[in-house]
Amino acid sequence: MDVKTTCLGVLAMGEATGYEIRKHFEDGPFSHFAEGGFGSIYPALNRLTADGLVECTEQAQDKRPDKKVYRLNDRGFSALLQSLERAPAEDRYKSDLLFMLFFADHIPPTRLAALIDDRIAFYRDKLAQMAECRQDDAAPFGPAFVHGFGACVYQAALDYLERHRAALIDRVARAQAADAAE
Amino acid sequence: MDVKTTCLGVLAMGEATGYEIRKHFEDGPFSHFAEGGFGSIYPALNRLTADGLVECTEQAQDKRPDKKVYRLNDRGFSALLQSLERAPAEDRYKSDLLFMLFFADHIPPTRLAALIDDRIAFYRDKLAQMAECRQDDAAPFGPAFVHGFGACVYQAALDYLERHRAALIDRVARAQAADAAE
DNA sequence: ATTTGCATATATCAAATCGATATATTATGT
DNA sequence: ACATAATATATCGATTTGATATATGCAAAT
Known part of the structure; x- marks a missing residue:
């Protein structure tokens, strides 16, 4: 496409x-x-x-x-x-943040917190913005379906970050402290 | 990146x-x-x-x-x-399928069903595959965090498709039938 | 028996896309 | 007073995509 x-x-x-x-x-x-x-x-x-x-x-x-x-x-x-008749290509997702978090063990905890908090704020904004634009009833179904899909996925991403943020930062901080003490 | x-x-x-x-x-x-x-x-x-x-x-x-x-x-x-020190670029997501589903009202219901079912199967495969590769306990935390994020988002996408599949197809079918009848 | 397709491996190349920059003006915020 | 964002189009080098070429072994389907 x-x-x-x-x-x-x-x-x-x-x-x-x-x-x-x-x-x-x-x-x-x-x-x-x-x-x-x-x-x-x-x-x-x-x-x-x-x-x-x-x-x-x-x-x-x-x-x-x-x-x-x-x-x-x-x-x-x-x-x-x-x-619309041709076979759809696979979805493509690219994320610098996830690449960086893959190497979280090499990132200072304060920066880790800042990175995750920024993304949490981003998702909250996005979701608030999406919640505003509700469709009128006469609208076609396709856009509503896709809109709902997007909101659902963003919400899942937000929830995950909120739920696992503290544990990641805490564990990395401990590991790095233990490493520094040798 | x-x-x-x-x-x-x-x-x-x-x-x-x-x-x-x-x-x-x-x-x-x-x-x-x-x-x-x-x-x-x-x-x-x-x-x-x-x-x-x-x-x-x-x-x-x-x-x-x-x-x-x-x-x-x-x-x-x-x-x-x-x-890892530079600011991450925004995530980029591109989906032919969502583009097509945006115009669902112009797609025959049988094809719509096939498109969604294919994607459901894809997500199920992916999640099964991801569930297999559990990490050992000594592993660094970054990869596990990112792995969990991916699984969580795929699961949300799968759930959405499963929950809303029938309603979309049904509504589009009705609308197209009404349209054909004029 | 034989063709078809997949896995291993590297490499190239045209076409598409990205990201930054140029240009010009107004409105808005600090 | 000054900087930034918004409106609007356009270009261009660098990067990326997607297809193709080359060569071989192996497994599965016909």
Whole structure:
């Protein structure tokens, strides 16, 4: 599922600029499972336009760069539906924090605490933010299902960190103290 | 955290070939939070060798390509510890399946069921596999903490799919039937 | 009996993506 | 007064992905 396809997905929810698509990847309902920076979004939109899957209207703005508003057309919507027929690739998860915590035994306990606390705060924020945006009843079921999945997984991650934080820090502190004493 | 650093991480657990590092990314204790194919691992190992962070011993094999066994040296270990001091990047999660399920309302219920069932089977396998590899008591705490985190999150994802599978499929089926009837 | 596929191993390369930077203006916070 | 964030597009080197090439042994299915 490349950036072109995820852009089609965002545009299926309504017209948007490249800048707005980026925001959807960061904050919106796509943020839990899609990604993409400007460096991939803008070329993708150019390509989609050239391939005739989206249409672009330039809107001049006072004291701002021109907006390029992209809109999905019928061929674009078909392309999106086709992408839903292919077998999904495996999920991909990458976490610097978990890599670091794997080597927790080599990290000072105070830093360990700071790292975990930051992530706890992050998950709390995320969950609070997600709790706010409840859907209206007429909404389609897909987005609600995916939203619920994201919330559920974030909650599990948060709970785990809160439940095991103290034990990890305590054990590492003891081990390091014993090691220093030799 | 680039592939060079994650390779250092794997090599900190013991010497390995590029091929074996790949397997660690796929199955081993790093698989929940690190990634990398041959196309990034082999260049990374060449680079690490050139930079003097790892050492390489070629082992000729009968009827097999030569093995290149890589081993972390002191400078390499220092580099790994230094990477633990930097601020971790945000986690990155990408899921084709969730993208597709976001548009569940456009997917036939039978396919929806197949997609979800496949993922349920995947999570069950993964969790069974993870349950097997228990650690010995003398092991460092970091790997156990990260292992527990992974298991906890996978379990939450599995539970969610099992609990909400039927409702999603049922609702989508009704909506599509109503839509077809017009 | 034979083909198909998987495991062992390294390597390369085009295409895709990332991450930082450039440009320009306004609004907001310190 | 000054710095930072937000709005908006664009580029570009560096990194990563995903597919393919090469070579062989072994096991399982046809």
